[in-house]
Amino acid sequence: MSAKIIDGNAIAKELRGHIREEVDAWVKQGRRLPGLAVILVGNDPASEIYVKGKRRDCDEVGFHSIVHHVSANVTQSDLQALIGSLNEDSSIDGILVQTPLPTHIDQDRVIDEIDPKKDVDGFHPYNIGRLALRRPTLRSCTPKGVMLLLEHIGCSFKGLDAAVIGASNHVGRPMGLELLLAGCTVTTAHKFTKDTAAKIRLADIVVSAVGKPGLVPVEWIKPGAIVIDIGITRGANNKLYGDIQFDAVKEVASWITPVPGGVGPMTRIALLQNTMQASRDNQGF
Numbered sequence: 001m002s003a004k005i006i007d008g009n010a011i012a013k014e015l016r017g018h019i020r021e022e023v024d025a026w027v028k029q030g031r032r033l034p035g036l037a038v039i040l041v042g043n044d045p046a047s048e049i050y051v052k053g054k055r056r057d058c059d060e061v062g063f064h065s066i067v068h069h070v071s072a073n074v075t076q077s078d079l080q081a082l083i084g085s086l087n088e089d090s091s092i093d094g095i096l097v098q099t100p101l102p103t104h105i106d107q108d109r110v111i112d113e114i115d116p117k118k119d120v121d122g123f124h125p126y127n128i129g130r131l132a133l134r135r136p137t138l139r140s141c142t143p144k145g146v147m148l149l150l151e152h153i154g155c156s157f158k159g160l161d162a163a164v165i166g167a168s169n170h171v172g173r174p175m176g177l178e179l180l181l182a183g184c185t186v187t188t189a190h191k192f193t194k195d196t197a198a199k200i201r202l203a204d205i206v207v208s209a210v211g212k213p214g215l216v217p218v219e220w221i222k223p224g225a226i227v228i229d230i231g232i233t234r235g236a237n238n239k240l241y242g243d244i245q246f247d248a249v250k251e252v253a254s255w256i257t258p259v260p261g262g263v264g265p266m267t268r269i270a271l272l273q274n275t276m277q278a279s280r281d282n283q284g285f
């Protein structure tokens with residue numbers, strides 16, 4: 001079997017078109033535009049590229065967007081004060097603090113400061129808690145983007161065995177919660193897991209979110225499984241690498257995402273959808 005390749009760019013383009021139509025309809029109804037504020041700390045080149053992409057997406061769908069580019073030496077209290085002022089700004093529906101942050105900044109305290117209603121990254125403990133309790137509101141963008149991809153290919157979810165590799169707060173854990181909510185039986189593999197290969201090989205859906213190029217060999221994959229690669233590592237040659245050994249795995253999987261062009265564009269769609277949702281709630285309709 002040779003897997004069908006899931007084209008995240010094409011799906012994202014279609015979904016951006018739907019968002020644009022919705023925004024145009026809002027404008028005709030006299031509503032204000034959804035507003036996204038991005039805070040970029042310092043001069044990490046990869047973060048600057050990601051933020052530029054988010055800005056471009058906002059322009060394409062007609063959102064109001066601003067970027068606060070602050071010095072790498074910003075203090076914890078000044079950063080939190082900026083978030084506080086955006087929490088109060090009625091033109092802003094969503095606040096995103098681009099990570100990674102400089103090491104002198106406590107990232108958890110920064111996230112805690114964001115009004116959960118404006119937490120369009122879905123990282124705030126309130127929003128992760130809502131997902132855990134089966135009452136999701138603003139859902140973490142990458143796991144939500146993966147669910148959109150799986151829905152797009154007609155995945156049936158209920159009763160399927162799903163394996164998530166990686167247990168990070170912002171990706172692996174909420175990914176497991178999403179799949180559990182959809183009715184899968186979920187296994188999360190992490191650095192203490194014994195015999196990872198045997199556990200992953202039972203899975204109908206495999207999602208890898210580690211960031212180790214080539215971590216997942218074809219021997220870990222059950223024939224016919226759906227394989228989703230969240231891991232993105234930039235090599236010294238500036239090329240992007242996923243966690244999955246793509247060329248071999250595509251010969252046994254039923255569906256597979258490429259890197260780049262798989263999950264990445266869908267993370268950005270989830271951010272736009274979350275901003276739209278926050279705006280609808282903030283404007284009370």
Ligand code: GUN
Nearest residue numbers: 096097098099100121141
């Ligand atoms: N850095 C890389 N991806 C992301 C993302 O989706 N959100 C935030 N806040 N930072 C990131």
